[in-house]
Amino acid sequence: MYKSEKLANSLKLLIQSGTWKPHEKLPSLRSQCKNSGFSLITVMNAYHELEAQGLIYSKEKSGYFVADRKTFSTTHSFDTNQKIEINSIVFHYLKSIQGDHIIPLGSAFPNSQLLYSPKLIQILAQLAKRHFSYEQTPSLPPGNIELRKLIAQRYCMQGIQADHDDIVITSGGLDALNLALQAVTQIGDYIILQQTVFYGAWQAAERLGLKVITIPDHPEDGIDLQALEHAIEKYPIKACWFMLNCHNPIGYTVKDKIKEKLAKILYQHNIYLIEDDVYGELYFENKKPLSMKYFDENNLVLHCSSFSKILGADFRIGWVYAGPYSEKIQHIQLMSTLSVNSFIQNALVEYLSHRDYDKHLKKIRASLEKNKIDFYHFLQRILDQNCKVHYFPSGYFLWIELPKELDSIDIYQSLLSKNISIAPSHLFNAHDTKAKNYLRINCSFDLTASYQEALLELSKCINHAIQLYRASK
Amino acid sequence: MYKSEKLANSLKLLIQSGTWKPHEKLPSLRSQCKNSGFSLITVMNAYHELEAQGLIYSKEKSGYFVADRKTFSTTHSFDTNQKIEINSIVFHYLKSIQGDHIIPLGSAFPNSQLLYSPKLIQILAQLAKRHFSYEQTPSLPPGNIELRKLIAQRYCMQGIQADHDDIVITSGGLDALNLALQAVTQIGDYIILQQTVFYGAWQAAERLGLKVITIPDHPEDGIDLQALEHAIEKYPIKACWFMLNCHNPIGYTVKDKIKEKLAKILYQHNIYLIEDDVYGELYFENKKPLSMKYFDENNLVLHCSSFSKILGADFRIGWVYAGPYSEKIQHIQLMSTLSVNSFIQNALVEYLSHRDYDKHLKKIRASLEKNKIDFYHFLQRILDQNCKVHYFPSGYFLWIELPKELDSIDIYQSLLSKNISIAPSHLFNAHDTKAKNYLRINCSFDLTASYQEALLELSKCINHAIQLYRASK
Incomplete structure (x- = not known):
C-alpha cells in the first residue's frame, strides 16, 4: 500500500467514526505534513483521494472540509477507473x-x-447543386445569420426576448452543451447534475475536469429543489446542467412554478444553468413547455437545443442561446471544430421560413x-x-x-x-x-x-x- | 506586489545572474517554504510563474530544475494574458x-x-434526395467504412500499409489534429511545435493544458533536428505537432532524408508525432511528398489530413490515421461532436471511387x-x-x-x-x-x-x- 493510501484510509476512519464532523475543517496540508512526517505530495494525494470519494471537499483559499453525505447523493471527481x-x-x-x-x-x-419531410428533401436537392458550385467558403462562428434570426424568432414566439447575436450555431446539440459548459467553467469547478441524466453530461464533466454533485430525481416535481439548495450550501457550485422538458430518459416536464423557483435559486447564488432542451418540441399537450430562458433575467441560463430530434440527427445542426457568452463560445469553436456545414445551414434557412415546418412539427x-x-x-x-x-x-x-x-x-x-x-x-x-x-x-x-x-x-x-x-x- | 511575485523575481535574479546554472535542481517546495517562511501556495505560485516564463522546468517526482534557454527558443505554459x-x-x-x-x-x-468539380456536384445533388429520405441514422465513429477503405487505399499507393480500422473520420482537419493530440497527451505534458506554425496548434495546446517548446525553422531543412534533439534532452517531451509537407505558412517540404532521421529520433525517445498534412496533395513536382507514416515503424505517428484544400472547406471531412489510437479517438469523439455528417461521407465515397477525382487533383x-x-x-x-x-x-x-x-x-x-x-x-x-x-x-x-x-x-x-x-x- 502506498503511503498516501495509508494516510487516506486513516483519515477516512476518523470521518466515518464521526470524530470529524460534517463541515469541520481538516488540518492544513502543511500542518498535516509536519504532524505525519509524510511528504507534501503524499498528503496531497491522500486529500485528493478522499475528495474523489466524496468524503471531503475543498474551498478556495480556505482548505479542506468534511463533506455532509446525508443531504444529497455523491460528489465525484473522476479517477481513472471511473473514466474507463x-x-x-x-x-x-x-x-x-x-x-x-x-x-x-x-x-x-x-x-x-x-422525420421525413418531402419539402425539406426538395430544398436539399435543389440547393446541393447551387451551394457547392458557388458557396465554398465555410461558415465561421457564430454561423449563418439568417438561421440565427429564425431561431431568435422562435424564442420570441414564447415571449423570450432573443437577439440573434446571442445565438451560436453548433455541430448538433451535444456540441452546444459541451461548448456552453466549457464557457462557464474551469478545471476543478463543481457542477450539479440530475441523478438520472443523459450520459453526455457525465462525459462532458469528465473531459473538462469538473467535480460532479448529483441531486435525486423528485417523484412529482422532477427536480428536487431542496436537495439542490442543500448541495449549493455545502459546495461552491459553479453551474448546473439540467434537462427540464421531456426529460431523457424518464420523460417528465418540470412545471413552470418549479422552474420559477429554480431561477430564483440560481440568481441568489449566481449559478449558471446549462439547459439541455433538445426534446423541447416533442410535447403532446397544447402548449410548448417554457425554457428556463423565460425565467432568466440575469443571463445565467445557456439554452441548448438542436434539430436532431425534429428533422434528423444527421443534419448535425444545434445551437446555444448563450447571451453574453456568445463570443467566448465562438472562441472555443475556432479552436476545435472551426465551423459548421454551411450547406445544411442554408437548407434549414429555406425550410424554416416555409410554412411546412410547423405542419411537420404538428x-x-x-x-x-x-x-x-x-x-x-x-x-x-x-x-x-x-x-x-x-x-x-x-x-x-x-x-x-x-x-x-x-x-x-x-x-x-x-x-x-x-x-x-x-x-x-x-x-x-x-x-x-x-x-x-x-x-x-x-x-x-x-x-x-x-x-x-x-x-x-x-x-x-x-x-x-x-x-x-x-x-x- | 504579491508575495509569490516577489519570490519569483528574487529566484529569477539568481537564475539570470548565473548563480543557479542550467539543469541545476532548485530547492524542494518544502525546504523553500521552511527557508522563506512563505506558505506553500505562495511558493508553488512562484515556481509556476517561473515555469510559465520558461526559466525552470519540472520533472515528475524529481522536482524543479533551471532551464537551458540557449539551445531552443522558449517554453510556454499559458497564463491568462497569453491565452487572451x-x-x-x-x-x-x-x-x-x-x-x-x-x-x-x-x-x-x-x-x-x-475546387469546383461538376462531377462531385452532380453526385451531391442526386444523393441529397436519396440520402435524406432513407438514411437518417447518423454515422457514429469511426465513420463510413467505405470512405475509410478508400483513404486506406491512397496510403497504400504510396507504400504505406494502412488498415481502414486504424482510420477515423473527423469533422475536418482541425478536428483530426485536436483529437490526435488529445489522445496521446495529458494536462501538463510537454509538446514541441515549429516556431512558425498554423495557429491552431497553439490553440490546441492551450485548450488541453499542455506546455509548449518551440524549435526554430531551419533555412534549408525546414525543421531543425539539432534543436529538436536539444529540446528532447532537456524536457520530458510527450509529442511533437509538425507540418512537414507544403508547410503553412512558409511553404517548404521537408526532404525524405530528414524525415527518416526525424523518425529515428522519435523512436529513440518514444515521442509521438501529430502530423498535420492537410496540404499534402498540393505538390507541383512529380511525386507526392511522403507522410511521416512511411518512416514510422512503431506507431508513433498520428497522420491527420482532410479534403478541405482539395474539394472545399465546407465539406468538413477530415481523418486521422491513428493506428492503435483509433479506439481512444472514437471515445473522445463520442464525448464531443458525436458524429460526422453521413450525407457528405456518402457523397465522397461515390466521388473518390470515380476516376474524376485524380483528374481533379491534377x-x-x-x-x-x-x-x-x-x-x-x-x-x-x-x-x-x-x-x-x-x-x-x-x-x-x-x-x-x-x-x-x-x-x-x-x-x-x-x-x-x-x-x-x-x-x-x-x-x-x-x-x-x-x-x-x-x-x-x-x-x-x-x-x-x-x-x-x-x-x-x-x-x-x-x-x-x-x-x-x-x-x-
Whole structure:
C-alpha cells in the first residue's frame, strides 16, 4: 500500500467514526505534513483521494472540509477507473446498437420515417447543386445569420426576448452543451447534475475536469429543489446542467412554478444553468413547455437545443442561446471544430421560413403520441405486474422500472443476442450502484408485428430474470 | 506586489545572474517554504510563474530544475494574458476577413472556383434526395467504412500499409489534429511545435493544458533536428505537432532524408508525432511528398489530413490515421461532436471511387502552380528590393519577408481599411516577439486586374511603412 493510501484510509476512519464532523475543517496540508512526517505530495494525494470519494471537499483559499453525505447523493471527481468505466459502457453500448439487423428499442434517435419531410428533401436537392458550385467558403462562428434570426424568432414566439447575436450555431446539440459548459467553467469547478441524466453530461464533466454533485430525481416535481439548495450550501457550485422538458430518459416536464423557483435559486447564488432542451418540441399537450430562458433575467441560463430530434440527427445542426457568452463560445469553436456545414445551414434557412415546418412539427407530435400510447398499452398488457412503465405526455421514451432485484444490464445483454437493443439504466446513472433496475425503450416506431415480437421478447427476458432470482433465493 | 511575485523575481535574479546554472535542481517546495517562511501556495505560485516564463522546468517526482534557454527558443505554459492574446488576434483576424467585399489575400482557403468539380456536384445533388429520405441514422465513429477503405487505399499507393480500422473520420482537419493530440497527451505534458506554425496548434495546446517548446525553422531543412534533439534532452517531451509537407505558412517540404532521421529520433525517445498534412496533395513536382507514416515503424505517428484544400472547406471531412489510437479517438469523439455528417461521407465515397477525382487533383495542382508563379513574378517586380518573397513549388501561399523594422500587423491594418486582407506573421509566431516582419499571401486566384491592384496596394503600404520608419529615425 502506498503511503498516501495509508494516510487516506486513516483519515477516512476518523470521518466515518464521526470524530470529524460534517463541515469541520481538516488540518492544513502543511500542518498535516509536519504532524505525519509524510511528504507534501503524499498528503496531497491522500486529500485528493478522499475528495474523489466524496468524503471531503475543498474551498478556495480556505482548505479542506468534511463533506455532509446525508443531504444529497455523491460528489465525484473522476479517477481513472471511473473514466474507463463510463466511457466503456457508453462506447460498447453505442457500438452494439448499430446495424440494420437490430430492432432499435435502445436507440436515442427517433424513427427516421417520421422525420421525413418531402419539402425539406426538395430544398436539399435543389440547393446541393447551387451551394457547392458557388458557396465554398465555410461558415465561421457564430454561423449563418439568417438561421440565427429564425431561431431568435422562435424564442420570441414564447415571449423570450432573443437577439440573434446571442445565438451560436453548433455541430448538433451535444456540441452546444459541451461548448456552453466549457464557457462557464474551469478545471476543478463543481457542477450539479440530475441523478438520472443523459450520459453526455457525465462525459462532458469528465473531459473538462469538473467535480460532479448529483441531486435525486423528485417523484412529482422532477427536480428536487431542496436537495439542490442543500448541495449549493455545502459546495461552491459553479453551474448546473439540467434537462427540464421531456426529460431523457424518464420523460417528465418540470412545471413552470418549479422552474420559477429554480431561477430564483440560481440568481441568489449566481449559478449558471446549462439547459439541455433538445426534446423541447416533442410535447403532446397544447402548449410548448417554457425554457428556463423565460425565467432568466440575469443571463445565467445557456439554452441548448438542436434539430436532431425534429428533422434528423444527421443534419448535425444545434445551437446555444448563450447571451453574453456568445463570443467566448465562438472562441472555443475556432479552436476545435472551426465551423459548421454551411450547406445544411442554408437548407434549414429555406425550410424554416416555409410554412411546412410547423405542419411537420404538428405531424410528428401526433405520430409520436400515437406510437407511444400504443407501446404503453401493449407493455402494460404483457409485462410482469411487478414492472412499472412510467408514461409522460411528451417525447418518445418509456422508462420501465423492473423489480428491485433485477439488473437491466442482464436484460440488455440477453436481448442483444436476439438482435434487440434496449438502453439499460447504467447509461443514465453512471455512479449510482443502486438504480440498476430501470431501462429505456424507444417507442417512436409503429407498433408493427416485429416490434410487438421484440416487446414480447423483452417481457420474456424479464420473466426469466425474475424466475432466476427467485430460484437463487 | 504579491508575495509569490516577489519570490519569483528574487529566484529569477539568481537564475539570470548565473548563480543557479542550467539543469541545476532548485530547492524542494518544502525546504523553500521552511527557508522563506512563505506558505506553500505562495511558493508553488512562484515556481509556476517561473515555469510559465520558461526559466525552470519540472520533472515528475524529481522536482524543479533551471532551464537551458540557449539551445531552443522558449517554453510556454499559458497564463491568462497569453491565452487572451492568441485567441483575440486569431478571432479578430478571422472575423475581419469575412465578407464578400474583401479581397481575400489573407484567407487560408483556396479559391473555391478551382475546387469546383461538376462531377462531385452532380453526385451531391442526386444523393441529397436519396440520402435524406432513407438514411437518417447518423454515422457514429469511426465513420463510413467505405470512405475509410478508400483513404486506406491512397496510403497504400504510396507504400504505406494502412488498415481502414486504424482510420477515423473527423469533422475536418482541425478536428483530426485536436483529437490526435488529445489522445496521446495529458494536462501538463510537454509538446514541441515549429516556431512558425498554423495557429491552431497553439490553440490546441492551450485548450488541453499542455506546455509548449518551440524549435526554430531551419533555412534549408525546414525543421531543425539539432534543436529538436536539444529540446528532447532537456524536457520530458510527450509529442511533437509538425507540418512537414507544403508547410503553412512558409511553404517548404521537408526532404525524405530528414524525415527518416526525424523518425529515428522519435523512436529513440518514444515521442509521438501529430502530423498535420492537410496540404499534402498540393505538390507541383512529380511525386507526392511522403507522410511521416512511411518512416514510422512503431506507431508513433498520428497522420491527420482532410479534403478541405482539395474539394472545399465546407465539406468538413477530415481523418486521422491513428493506428492503435483509433479506439481512444472514437471515445473522445463520442464525448464531443458525436458524429460526422453521413450525407457528405456518402457523397465522397461515390466521388473518390470515380476516376474524376485524380483528374481533379491534377487540374488544381496545375492551376495553383500557374497562379502562384504569376503572383510571385508580379510581386518580385513591384515590391521594394528589401522585401524577400519565399517561393516553394507547392501549395498556394507566398511568405513575404519585410525589412526587419516593419511590423506586418500595421500592414494588415492599413490594408484592411482598403478591403484587402493579408495574414500577418503574428498569427503564426504567437509567442515570438522578434518575427513580426513576415506576412502570408493567398495566391490561389487568377491574377486579374483587381488582384493586381490589391498587390499594388500592398506594395504601396509597405513602401509607406518603410518611409515612416526612415523618417522616425
